[in-house]
Amino acid sequence: MEFFKIRHDIPFMRHALAFxxxxxxxxxxxxxxxxxxxxxxxxxxxxxxxxEIRYQQPANVExxxxxxxxxxxxxxxxxxxxxxxxxxxxxxxxxxxGDTNRATARQxxxxxxxxxxxxxxxxxxxxAPMYALYRELVSIEDPQRRPKDKLDQLAKQREALAGxxxxxxxxxxxxxxxxxxxxxxxALALLITSIGIVLYLALRFEWKFGVAAIIAxxxxxxxxxxxxxxFQWEFSLPVLAAVLAVLxxxxxxxxxxxxxxxxxxxxxxxxxxxEIIDNAITRTISRTIITHGCTQTMVSSMxxxxxxxxxxxxxxxxxxxxxxxxxxxLVMAPIVRWLGIRRxxxxxxxxxxKEEAVV
Amino acid sequence: MxxxxxxxxxxxxxxxxxxxxxxxxxxxxxxxAVQVSAARATLKADTTVMGRVEEALKKAGIQPTxxxxxxxxxxxxxxxxxxxxxxxxxxxxALNPDAANPSYTVALNLLPNSPRWLSAIxxxxxxxxxxxxxxxxxxxxxxxxxxxxxxxxxLVGDIRSQLRxxxxxxxxxxxxxxxxxxxxxxxxxxxxxREIVAGQIPDLQLTDSSSGSDLLLVAxxxxxxxxxxxxxxxxxxxxxxxxxxxxxxxxxPVIQQQGSDRVVVQLPGVQDTAKAKEILGRTATLExxxxxxxxxxxxxxxxxxxxxxxxxxxxxxxxxxxxILVRKQVVLTGxxxxxxxxxxxxxxxxxxxxLTLDSRGAFIFKEITRENVGKRMAILxxxxxxxxxxxxxxxxTEIGGGRVQISGRMxxxxxxxxxxxxxxGALAAPMEIIEERTVGPSLGAENIKKGFDSTxxxxxxxxxxxxxxxxxxxxxxxxxxxxxLLFLIALLSMLQATLTLPGIAAIALTLGMAIDANVLINERxxxxxxxxxxxxxxxxxxxxxxxxxxxxxxVTTLIAGLALLIFGSGPVxxxxxxxxxxILTSIFSSVVxxxxxxxxxxxxxxKLERVAIGNTAWK
Numbered sequence: 016m017e018f019f020k021i022r023h024d025i026p027f028m029r030h031a032l033a034f035x036x037x038x039x040x041x042x043x044x045x046x047x048x049x050x051x052x053x054x055x056x057x058x059x060x061x062x063x064x065x066x067e068i069r070y071q072q073p074a075n076v077e078x079x080x081x082x083x084x085x086x087x088x089x090x091x092x093x094x095x096x097x098x099x100x101x102x103x104x105x106x107x108x109x110x111x112x113g114d115t116n117r118a119t120a121r122q123x124x125x126x127x128x129x130x131x132x133x134x135x136x137x138x139x140x141x142x143a144p145m146y147a148l149y150r151e152l153v154s155i156e157d158p159q160r161r162p163k164d165k166l167d168q169l170a171k172q173r174e175a176l177a178g179x180x181x182x183x184x185x186x187x188x189x190x191x192x193x194x195x196x197x198x199x200x201x202a203l204a205l206l207i208t209s210i211g212i213v214l215y216l217a218l219r220f221e222w223k224f225g226v227a228a229i230i231a232x233x234x235x236x237x238x239x240x241x242x243x244x245x246f247q248w249e250f251s252l253p254v255l256a257a258v259l260a261v262l263x264x265x266x267x268x269x270x271x272x273x274x275x276x277x278x279x280x281x282x283x284x285x286x287x288x289x290e291i292i293d294n295a296i297t298r299t300i301s302r303t304i305i306t307h308g309c310t311q312t313m314v315s316s317m318x319x320x321x322x323x324x325x326x327x328x329x330x331x332x333x334x335x336x337x338x339x340x341x342x343x344x345l346v347m348a349p350i351v352r353w354l355g356i357r358r359x360x361x362x363x364x365x366x367x368x369k370e371e372a373v374v
Numbered sequence: 375m376x377x378x379x380x381x382x383x384x385x386x387x388x389x390x391x392x393x394x395x396x397x398x399x400x401x402x403x404x405x406x407a408v409q410v411s412a413a414r415a416t417l418k419a420d421t422t423v424m425g426r427v428e429e430a431l432k433k434a435g436i437q438p439t440x441x442x443x444x445x446x447x448x449x450x451x452x453x454x455x456x457x458x459x460x461x462x463x464x465x466x467x468a469l470n471p472d473a474a475n476p477s478y479t480v481a482l483n484l485l486p487n488s489p490r491w492l493s494a495i496x497x498x499x500x501x502x503x504x505x506x507x508x509x510x511x512x513x514x515x516x517x518x519x520x521x522x523x524x525x526x527x528x529l530v531g532d533i534r535s536q537l538r539x540x541x542x543x544x545x546x547x548x549x550x551x552x553x554x555x556x557x558x559x560x561x562x563x564x565x566x567x568r569e570i571v572a573g574q575i576p577d578l579q580l581t582d583s584s585s586g587s588d589l590l591l592v593a594x595x596x597x598x599x600x601x602x603x604x605x606x607x608x609x610x611x612x613x614x615x616x617x618x619x620x621x622x623x624x625x626x627p628v629i630q631q632q633g634s635d636r637v638v639v640q641l642p643g644v645q646d647t648a649k650a651k652e653i654l655g656r657t658a659t660l661e662x663x664x665x666x667x668x669x670x671x672x673x674x675x676x677x678x679x680x681x682x683x684x685x686x687x688x689x690x691x692x693x694x695x696x697x698i699l700v701r702k703q704v705v706l707t708g709x710x711x712x713x714x715x716x717x718x719x720x721x722x723x724x725x726x727x728x729l730t731l732d733s734r735g736a737f738i739f740k741e742i743t744r745e746n747v748g749k750r751m752a753i754l755x756x757x758x759x760x761x762x763x764x765x766x767x768x769x770x771t772e773i774g775g776g777r778v779q780i781s782g783r784m785x786x787x788x789x790x791x792x793x794x795x796x797x798x799g800a801l802a803a804p805m806e807i808i809e810e811r812t813v814g815p816s817l818g819a820e821n822i823k824k825g826f827d828s829t830x831x832x833x834x835x836x837x838x839x840x841x842x843x844x845x846x847x848x849x850x851x852x853x854x855x856x857x858x859l860l861f862l863i864a865l866l867s868m869l870q871a872t873l874t875l876p877g878i879a880a881i882a883l884t885l886g887m888a889i890d891a892n893v894l895i896n897e898r899x900x901x902x903x904x905x906x907x908x909x910x911x912x913x914x915x916x917x918x919x920x921x922x923x924x925x926x927x928x929v930t931t932l933i934a935g936l937a938l939l940i941f942g943s944g945p946v947x948x949x950x951x952x953x954x955x956x957i958l959t960s961i962f963s964s965v966v967x968x969x970x971x972x973x974x975x976x977x978x979x980x981k982l983e984r985v986a987i988g989n990t991a992w993k
Contacts, residue, residue: 017843017900059944069817123810124647178816182816183814184816185811185812185813185817186647186810186811187811188807188810189809190806190808190809192515192808193513193808193809200941200942200943201941204937204940204942207940211934212930212933215929215933252942253945256876256938256946256949259937260883260953262934263931263932263933263934264887264931264934266930266931267890267927267928267931270926271923271927298901302893302894305843305893308839309836309839309889309890309893310883310889310890312836312839312886313828313836313882313883313885314882316828316829317828317879317883319828320827320828321827322824324824324875325824325828325876325879328876328879
């Protein structure tokens, strides 16, 4: 089987200006959304509490909102998560006096005991006494003063009633100082990756390739972020990981083309720079699309089967892969040309024999 | 030209066999088990305990599928979870007749179901993160400023006793922030004091100063001593957490330092944050101070209750409601305490708590009690800056040897409580929970399934496409990808790196990206064939030329992976570990392993007319 039977080089460079205008517009649009809407950072970055509650029957989201409002969390977000029985609650940090951390680490306990105050449809009848015991224990603010025998009793009841009551299936609490650090570290990781890639490409090829590749791929990163800003998708740690993975991955693309351009400079001695770049892109387009298609197959599978926990991770990868094809081919190559790449830059008189390219 | 020397085939074969061997335990899964370990340092879970466990199970008619003894303790494996729960109660009753004061920790655990010979070569299943197995994760921040302040406070006491020993007269020692200020009437005395303090306590930096008519000696803790104090505080807190968590009965707790002032606590299988916090939340520090007898009269107490506390004192209410004035100066802190056990007074059989102090603590205690017979001392628990008098016993005689008994006005339960609090060790510095993550076990199982499903279906679709598109070479690529997966799982199992849900996602992504190398090679081989090269030459050129590009592109991906590994934390680190390992294994498998297969198939044929790499007939 063969998809790409291209006999003549496609004149990509003739339309370079158009491609660059398109990507500049997309880029500016992404920056615009980032500036106006901003990213919807997850609590990992902002600090706060996330609770996932599993009900036995479809949950009454409105009722949960009202209960939270009565606790003073008018700004809490409540939404279904995956199924109608699962509910995700996001509570912002509550700064009540100096003892912020202690107070917020307790948030989830207080919220859960409030939510289980009234009978919940679908629960086994034996659940109510367990909730009551939980409320009683949680009402004691200092965990140390909670009587040990009652805690044991609660654990026993919980074990016996597993799968029959409303359950707090996940709690995540992040204090403010941790969030700030994560954001700083994330930015630092992005910076180090960019510098590392530029340095490596400059070493292996030429600084013009390094600069062009990183501009092309950071433009991808900004566009991914722009999507997250536009749709207000949650920007969490796994999404950050996806963004960095995409950065490393789509640089591959630029490497393959740079390799090919170098080879062409060597082989096509009479051709112009434009012809050389056109030929390089045409010859590699088959590999580009098949590889990206394969990676996207995997990512789509995550999008379909991975559930809500991997949803935004896979989404970020999808955007990154789609724009990665475009930018590393059609943004990077024109930039390299404008930076004034010449035969002498790549074909060093003495080193000719070993460095040959692929595809 | 397409033949590998023998050693390459051998290397590939050995790598595959090792990979299969170390990935194998993951297929067997894990069985429910009960783990018995000693709750006190004086006890040991040895063969006698193993005998008792077996006997108790036999008596109850429970049939275990295996009983083992290892460094941690006795582990018993069962068929299902019901038996496991029943067995836990049976063993607990047999080993801990006194439930309030357990000698052994009996905890639920999972044991690898793999055969013994696999365990013998240390082949274990992958270590699952909390988001996959369920459990609690806490990040605790140690309040280092409090640790330094406390150190300064205890140095005040040290300086005072030094000067008293040498008969140097001062007119007051106070702590101001982290500095200790000693005032003197004349310069001569100050010089003498400086000499003594500098000689005895090298941790202090001494400077002269004056305030009004008083000459002052200001002692500050040297930066390196501060650093040491902080390191010690962190270490002690980790040790204390270890002790406390032992009492919680968790099978494989993780208690680790993170950075210079943080502690990570992970309790797999624990669902009860309420109970876990009860254990961790005891951010109490223990202090022994003297009761201010000069001011323990009704008038002063009433004034203190109204807010006029005498200088150098603090006002507390005892547990029974009696008011008490305690000096601010700390005689002893919890770090001098090595053990605390509940018991009974040997004379009047009242409930009591027996304390054991370390040698320095014993020395200080001896001095203090000698000078204060008949007076009262107070044992305080300090929490978040608020203190509470646990007990304030009267000193009956001088107590030497570091063995102290606290008795009087206590019930057995109280004695147990106090001993537990003291024994679990006071923290050297208070801690706060700054991050908490809880995942229920059912959610964990779901996460595993979702991660597994996305990998399997994605991989199946990808393999199908590659085989159709590149025919036999596609099959080789797919097999190479399988080998990659095998190596990755084997490496993760060998390193016992924590596998999280983002980690599983990274496995899927690594497979999706690793195919790039094979696509590069296959496309190049096709191109060479189209260019008119003979099949053998095309295969050779394809592999040889692709290698440089594959290396380049993997290095750039690796740079991103390493940056994530260094700066990432939590879920991102789980992703980064798998991502980086995956890049390394994919270079080997997509280049060497797939080439080995190609060479075995085509390399030996002298006259090769065509290779099965899909349609290349067009020109």
